[in-house]
Amino acid sequence: MTRSILIASGKGGVGKSTVASRLGRILSAQGKKILLVDCDAGLSSLDVMLGLSEDVAFNWYDAYTGRCEIEEAVIHNENGPDLLPAPRMPLEEAAHDAVRQAVEALADDYDIVLIDAPAGLSAGLERAAAAAKKAIVVATADDISVRGAAALAELVRNRGVEQCRLLINRYDILAAKKGKLLTVDELIDRTCVRLLGIIPEDPAITYSTVTGAYSPKSKSAAAFRRIAFRIEGQNVPLKLKQLR
Numbered sequence: 001m002t003r004s005i006l007i008a009s010g011k012g013g014v015g016k017s018t019v020a021s022r023l024g025r026i027l028s029a030q031g032k033k034i035l036l037v038d039c040d041a042g043l044s045s046l047d048v049m050l051g052l053s054e055d056v057a058f059n060w061y062d063a064y065t066g067r068c069e070i071e072e073a074v075i076h077n078e079n080g081p082d083l084l085p086a087p088r089m090p091l092e093e094a095a096h097d098a099v100r101q102a103v104e105a106l107a108d109d110y111d112i113v114l115i116d117a118p119a120g121l122s123a124g125l126e127r128a129a130a131a132a133k134k135a136i137v138v139a140t141a142d143d144i145s146v147r148g149a150a151a152l153a154e155l156v157r158n159r160g161v162e163q164c165r166l167l168i169n170r171y172d173i174l175a176a177k178k179g180k181l182l183t184v185d186e187l188i189d190r191t192c193v194r195l196l197g198i199i200p201e202d203p204a205i206t207y208s209t210v211t212g213a214y215s216p217k218s219k220s221a222a223a224f225r226r227i228a229f230r231i232e233g234q235n236v237p238l239k240l241k242q243l244r
Ligand SMILES: Nc1ncnc2c1ncn2[C@@H]1O[C@H](COP(=O)(O)OP(=O)(O)OP(=O)(O)O)[C@@H](O)[C@H]1O
Pocket: 009, 011, 012, 013, 014, 015, 016, 017, 018, 019, 040, 045, 117, 118, 119, 169, 170, 171, 199, 200, 201, 202, 203, 204, 205, 206, 207, 209, 220
């Protein structure tokens, strides 16, 4: 059965779209059929991260309002996950059902649908959450992000998302040891969400949005692979030392 997984955060800029695009690429390289759904109307980024900007013609709102068929909006990507783009402009109407309808219509063609939510507890998040059964809550290891993650997890659980997992991004284990960032235990305690994995701070990620290059040997690559295996149901240890 297709799994639809929301990737969301409370506060913005913590790495949701990075996580969605990286996991999408890895799972697709492992032979899975993956659809990425960009829900960030007006601030979309997955097309850039996947190098597909030139291919964007329609989006899920066009399909919802009858301007195209939903299949016409999907960008088929030979070298990675398929992409269902977001509208380039912010939406004036709530269109609560737009993403859910799109995912339901397309899900049978995919093993996993990854839904990249906009930041915040907004109508855009509600629209994205309506299409998901599971959620990955992304947070960085600071008080403000963690408070946002806890609020987000509570909201999506109340909306019927059955399983939430925490992904800690941009982690610096040495800074946490010196008390400059929250520790992994503190993060789990404060969010009350079970841990899915940890991605280290890695300049290669930031540079890759400009250069397009991202080495499978970069600092974060192995951490992303371990998380992809866990999404596939494998029991992969945390290996905190490898995050240095
Ligand atoms: N582990 C990391 N190490 C270094 N830089 C990172 C890491 N993860 C993400 N970034 C950088 O952080 C910035 C924000 O990432 P991204 O756009 O994925 O966040 P977002 O949560 O989707 O933002 P928004 O809330 O605006 O949708 C980008 O410049 C990205 O390259």
